[in-house]
Amino acid sequence: MKVAAIGDLHVTEDSVAPYRELFQEISRNADVLLLCGDLTNFGKTSEAEILAEDLRSCEVPVLGVLGNHDYECGQPENVASILHQAGMKVLDEQAFEIDGVGFAGVKGFIGGFGRGELAPFGEPEIKAFVDIAANEARKLENALRTIRTDRSVAVLHYAPITETLEGEPIEIFQYLGTQRLADAIDRFPHVRAVVHGHAHHGSYEGKTMRGTPVYNCAQFVVREKFGRPYALLEV
Numbered sequence: 001m002k003v004a005a006i007g008d009l010h011v012t013e014d015s016v017a018p019y020r021e022l023f024q025e026i027s028r029n030a031d032v033l034l035l036c037g038d039l040t041n042f043g044k045t046s047e048a049e050i051l052a053e054d055l056r057s058c059e060v061p062v063l064g065v066l067g068n069h070d071y072e073c074g075q076p077e078n079v080a081s082i083l084h085q086a087g088m089k090v091l092d093e094q095a096f097e098i099d100g101v102g103f104a105g106v107k108g109f110i111g112g113f114g115r116g117e118l119a120p121f122g123e124p125e126i127k128a129f130v131d132i133a134a135n136e137a138r139k140l141e142n143a144l145r146t147i148r149t150d151r152s153v154a155v156l157h158y159a160p161i162t163e164t165l166e167g168e169p170i171e172i173f174q175y176l177g178t179q180r181l182a183d184a185i186d187r188f189p190h191v192r193a194v195v196h197g198h199a200h201h202g203s204y205e206g207k208t209m210r211g212t213p214v215y216n217c218a219q220f221v222v223r224e225k226f227g228r229p230y231a232l233l234e235v
């Protein structure tokens with residue numbers, strides 16, 4: 001299966017059919033399109049409507065997750081609902097299967113990596129914060145556990161590893177993702193690829209501890225590598 005993936009579309013309300021031609025091109029080159037969050041710039045319904053209109057021109061199945069920008073106006077469920085009505089499967093707790101390949105995804109959260117991972121210790125605010133990251137990882141793990149195919153792809157917005165963050169200032173790595181997501185992924189050998197976005201200045205490729213390939217599909221990263229804004233993976 002040929003899988004196209006793109007993150008960080010950041011659709012603004014003054015844009016005119018910003019992704020229509022690209023989605024048509026992707027429909028010719030891939031069997032499935034994955035969207036890795038930050039689909040809108042500020043999480044406005046007007047931005048989501050513009051993207052929804054373009055999604056209707058996509059002829060292959062579209063699955064994906066929201067990003068932090070899609071939460072900015074405090075109405076991520078409205079953004080998700082508009083995109084869902086345009087045919088996108090918004091991954092959160094439920095996995096999907098298409099032609100023998102499973103797809104599971106969550107937005108993810110921040111929290112850090114390795115020694116820098118924030119622990120649930122001390123103030124209730126810290127515990128609540130860590131609980132959000134742990135809950136995203138738990139949702140991903142639960143969705144991956146329901147997959148019965150021998151191949152799957154995990155879709156995220158935040159990064160699960162630091163390798164695909166290289167290029168970003170090291171001081172902000174802990175705000176770009178959490179290792180808890182990689183820990184969940186590494187429990188399942190059926191995961192053949194992980195796609196994420198969010199790190200606009202990161203690197204394209206990396207691996208989890210267990211060796212699962214991870215791709216930063218933020219459109220700016222992919223464009224720099226391939227001269228087109230979407231990644232193409234064979235799964």
Ligand SMILES: [Fe+2]
Nearest residue numbers: 008038198200
């Ligand atoms: Fe972004």
Ligand SMILES: [Fe+2]
Nearest residue numbers: 038067068198
């Ligand atoms: Fe983001």
